[in-house]
Structure formats: structure tokens, C-alpha cells
Amino acid sequence: MNREDFWEIVERSRAEVGDTRDAASAAAVARHVVARLTALGPSTAVEFQHFYEALNEESYRWDLWAAAYLMRSGCSDDGFDYFRGWLVAQGRVVWEQAVADPDSLAAVGVDPDDDMVDCEAMVAAAGDAHATSTGDREAFWAALEQTEGDDEPAAPADPAGEDFDFDDDEQMRARLPRLAAVYRPVQ
Incomplete structure (x- = not known):
């Protein structure tokens, strides 16, 4: 699997759902991803997870966390993971634009009264597909560990960029x- 294959799985899953901006629709995308990965087999689920983790590292940025903080009316560590799951469910174009310029998320058209811009199901999609294929949830973690290269860098301890006060x-x-302007309009 390569990056194109990863995004093809996501985009085909998105096509099944249509509008993916709310949490329920993003979760539907994740369910379609699980179904596709299950059909492709456990090794594909493991490969998908490696690309998902790489995307997570790319998007582990203070400025994107600030965007999540605005859109979610606050954002914990786990909340940021689930936000990035939602962001993957929005597709490649939105994801790439958001990583390059988090402020671009204002154009996505999320209802500002809906602070549930998250998708925990996307975070777990590869593991769920692997477990469905093999019947063994723990086998996924062992397979991930076996396929990690010795030269893979450790995940960053802190987000990239400049930390600042989100409040x-x-x-x-x-x-x-x-x-x-959308999430904290001047009164």
C-alpha cells in the first residue's frame, strides 16, 4: 500500500456517505473503511494503519490543535486524536489543506453549533477490520509491531510549531x- 492507496480507500468510503461534515457521517465513513479493509484482508489493515499513523504525525501541530479547539469548543489530547480521525474522514483535499493551513477549515461548512467534529471510529478502523478478519484483536498490535521498521522515527513528544494560549x-x-470569525465572533 502507498499513500494513494490509503486515500483511495478513504475516498471510496466517503462516496458511500456523501456529506461527511458531522460526527455521525464521519463515523459512517469509518464503517465503510472497516468494510473495505476487512475485504482486503488483515495485512492491508496493518498497512493502512501505518499510513494512518504517518498522517497523524504530520498533523500533530499546534496550529491544527488550535483549529480543533475552536471547532470543538475545547480539545483534549484524545479529542485531538478524534478530531484528526474526523479530518481524515473529510478526504484528502480537506486534510491536506487543513495541515497546510488550519484556517482553511472555515470553508468546510461545519455547523458552528455542532462541536462534535470527531471520529473515534476512524482512529480504530484498521484494528477493527483486522479483528473482524482474524477474530483476534490482539493479533493486530502484534502485526503492527512486526511490520515496523527499525529505522522508523519515534512519534514526536510535542506537536510541531509554536505553542500558544488557545484561550x-x-x-x-x-x-x-x-x-x-465563525467560532468566536466578536460580540
Whole structure:
């Protein structure tokens, strides 16, 4: 599997759902991903997970976390993982734009009253598919470990970029002006 294959699985799954902006629709994308990975077999699920982890590392950024914080009305560590699961469910174009410019998420059209922009099911999709294929949930983790290369870098301890106070309206408006206009409008 390569990056193109990863996104093809996601995009085909998205096509089954249509509008993926809310959490329920993003979870439906994840269910379709699980079905596709299950059909492709456990080794594909493991490969998919490796690419998912690589995307997670690329998107482990303070500025994207700030965007999630705005869109979710706060965002814990786990919440940021689930937000990035939602972001994958939005497809390659939205994901790439958001990683390059988190403020671009203002154009996605998420209802500002819906702070459930998350998809925990996407985080677990490969493991769920592997477990469905093999009947053994623990086998997934063993297979992941066996297929990791010795030269793979460890996941970063801290997000990339500059840390700043997400509760500081002035900083949020300066760094994410379009998202702040939607999620923290000036009264």
C-alpha cells in the first residue's frame, strides 16, 4: 500500500456517505473503511494503519490543535486524536489543506453549533477490520509491531510549531482569523 492507496480507500468510503461534515457521517465513513479493509484482508489493515499513523504525525501541530479547539469548543489530547480521525474522514483535499493551513477549515461548512467534529471510529478502523478478519484483536498490535521498521522515527513528544494560549481570543483571531470569525465572533 502507498499513500494513494490509503486515500483511495478513504475516498471510496466517503462516496458511500456523501456529506461527511458531522460526527455521525464521519463515523459512517469509518464503517465503510472497516468494510473495505476487512475485504482486503488483515495485512492491508496493518498497512493502512501505518499510513494512518504517518498522517497523524504530520498533523500533530499546534496550529491544527488550535483549529480543533475552536471547532470543538475545547480539545483534549484524545479529542485531538478524534478530531484528526474526523479530518481524515473529510478526504484528502480537506486534510491536506487543513495541515497546510488550519484556517482553511472555515470553508468546510461545519455547523458552528455542532462541536462534535470527531471520529473515534476512524482512529480504530484498521484494528477493527483486522479483528473482524482474524477474530483476534490482539493479533493486530502484534502485526503492527512486526511490520515496523527499525529505522522508523519515534512519534514526536510535542506537536510541531509554536505553542500558544488557545484561550487567548486575540491570539486565536490573529492566527486563525476565518475560524475565529465563525467560532468566536466578536460580540
